[in-house]
Amino acid sequence: MNYTCKDCSYRGKSSGQDGACLACGSFNIARTRSQEEKPRPGKLRLALLVALWVYLIGLIIWKLNH
């Protein structure tokens, strides 16, 4: 979890054990969502690729059965 300190503007990956700022020890911090939660542009392409494969495999199975 990322956070930004409102007192010293320090940005860190995670705050201390008690939730205080690592730089100044202030509890006046704002937690921000990590960059991992940004939608990845490659994820949609991967889903499209998987869907295409499922379609092709389904087509092959259908051809074998008919």
Ligand SMILES: [Zn+2]
């Ligand atoms: Zn601070």
